[in-house]
Amino acid sequence: MPTEMIAALMFGSLLLLMLTGQRMFGVIGFVAVVAALFLWGDRGGHDIAFSQAFKLMNWFPLITLPMFIFMGYVLSESRLADDLYRMFHVWFGPVPGGLAIGTIVLMVLISAMNGLSVAGMAIGSTIALPELLKRNYDKRMVTGVIQAGSSLGILIPPSVVMVLYAMIARQPVAQLWLAGILPGLLMASLFIAYIWLRCRINPALGPVLSAEERAAISTSEKYRLLLAGVLPLGIFLVMMVPFILGYTRLVESSVIGALAAVAASVYKKRMTRQVWETCLVQTLSVSCMFLWIILAALAFGAIFDGLRAVEFVREFFITDLGLNRWQILILMQLSFILMGTFLDDTAMLVIVAPLYVPIVRALEFDLVWYGVLYTITCQIAYMTPPFGYNLFLMRAMAPSSVSLADIYRSIVPFVGVMILGLALIMIFPQIALWLPQTLYNP
Template sequence: MSIEVLTLLFFGALLFFLVLGLPLTFVLGGVSVVFLYFTWGFDSFFMVASQIWSTMESFTLVAIPLFVFMAMILERTGVANDLYRMMHLWWGGVRGGLAIGTLGICALFAAMCGISGAAVVAMGTIALPSMLERGYDKNMALGCINTGGGWGILIPPSILMILYSLITGVSVGKMFAAGILPGVLLMVLTTAYIIIRCYLQPHLAPALPPEERASWGEKFRALRAVILPIAIVVMVLGSIIGGITTPTEAAAVGVLGALISAMVYRKFTWSLMHEAAIRTFKLTGMIMWILFAAHAFSAAYQSMGAQELIEGLMEMIPGGPWGVILSMMLIVFLLAMVLDPVGIMLITLPVFMPIVEGLGFDPIWFGILFVINMEIGYMTPPFGFNLFYLKGVVPPSITMQDIYKSIIPFVLVQVLGMGIIMVFPDIATYLPDLFF
């Protein structure tokens, strides 16, 4: 049977079972095992087991449960409440100020914990009611929370960057350094969008009335709220960039910072530790099973001759090397709407990376584009994770359709940012070259 027919059957079976609503792990693993058996026989299972075993031995993977545990603790310490109060006092007097402040808090959360859900849930609980109460347009309020929450996988430390490095063999430290300037760029572009939109349509995000604005003394006293988050960011990123720790060891430093934060806010209890640990086990277990299933998928598809097929298809794409990169980004963008980011990485990267390197592109630069695409996937329907995180904390009056509608202009801003990084790759590669 030809590779083209096998590809249609393989992906058709995947799509069929995903549409039925079966978990991604069982679909990826189950379909792959069946195809492996009928194409290579029983002995092919040893190849899958060997790949999984080599993955389990990776020291880099230790960082994932540590960063997740760090996020679970920070989510419950009260850091978000104090940060929002500070942003409220400083930015409330500006049109769209509460939305801009919310973006700033999301960026800080991203730099502390490396996952997207923590900032979305925290700001959906704290910032959204405040913005709606003060007359903010719900699309503006929902969109900025959804967007800012997604930066958790771009601004280092990022769990997806760790997985990207594990799959592709590039340096985790270089990926972390590469994410800083693109994260700042996306924050600046999104802030500029809010400022311009609110200037043209002031009713979307009115400034606080003068009687609700803070004095300068209150503003400066509120700045104490950022000391602890910035200290955690410096502990994690500073220890990596300074060469004191590896990214995996820095995750343990981050957990220490989160525990100190819980003690400072007097939230450190055994029940907090127990709940954070249980949620960490659940989330890490889910990631690991998807990782194992995707290894089976990768082994199955590559054993059918996928590399030759994909390379042949890429040669047919008009536009030369840039046409290939744009096609890859489009494929990832479409997959991110319906599949888990970890699964997408493990399905596409083993196929894409040899082509990217063969065309002479920097794998660090490509990795940043890939991660931004994953971030956009977190906020796009129908299955973007941030959409469901947000739906879980919004008032009953806000429907899923409202959340879907709110993200359209913000997605366009993120795509613009990705386009700028494509045209000016130094935005992603300057800091890795400087630090390493």
């Protein structure tokens, strides 16, 4: 059977099995091992699975995964994020759309402490959404704000999605995380600029705090809240500054971050037995899920390496279709957005990375830069109808007064802003590459 037919059969089987509702790692791993058994027999099939497992266990930076997940759960379960939002509520309230702007800043900080978009969505929906609706913010505006802000979790370090990409693309996690900082801040700044401008034009969308409410908050209370909100930011600085300055490696920084989060929750007297158990159980659950997904992805990728399917796809794009390298790159980005309407980010990465990463390398694009492009495209796909991942999370967490139609309409301007940000980073790659190149190639 020709190589292209085998590759198409593997992809078709993968998509078909996904419809059964089985876990992603099981579907991907099953297709990979069965394909290996048919192609190379018992010995070859077993060897591929076992060799990828040993490769995974020997990847030292993988230790950072449970550390950052644990840190995020400690900060979430101990309600340190509540202090942050209360601080933004007070300090940003007098600005048009100020609470929505504060929500974006909150999401940036939550992203910097967790690395998962789901955490930002959960915190935004439970803390920010009720407060914003109570203060007569437009429901379409605020649901769009929370969805857009939570998507930053997979771009701003420590991004768990970038850890997966680093493993599959064989790129340094540290450089990918550094590459995500400026694009993440750029995206957040574009969101803030849009919110401020929109609420400036139409103040009814994001009314400011009334004069009576502002007068009721004393100056001492404002500074007390400022200090309370600075604590989570301090955790991030304690973790990242030694790493950026070269005093610690990535693994040591992740441990420092986890210990700092525990110390902060103990200091605030919020580290109860229940919080501790919840954090450990959730960390174990999420970490194991990601480990299985990475293992399945490596096995799937190894099959494609053996089939030499990448060369076929590259020849199809360049020779048969006659596309230049930028046209191929844009086509790959569009395919991510299309797949994002019915798959999550890890599934997309596992399915297409074994094909796309070698093509990107052959086209002489920087793989660290491409990792940032992939991550931003995942953000867009998260919010793209009809089946965007964040759309249904928002529907599950929002009150009944917010309809699914409201949620769909809410994301249109924010998707436009994200496409603008993606275009800027494609046109000016140094937005992503300046920081890692400066720190790793002084």
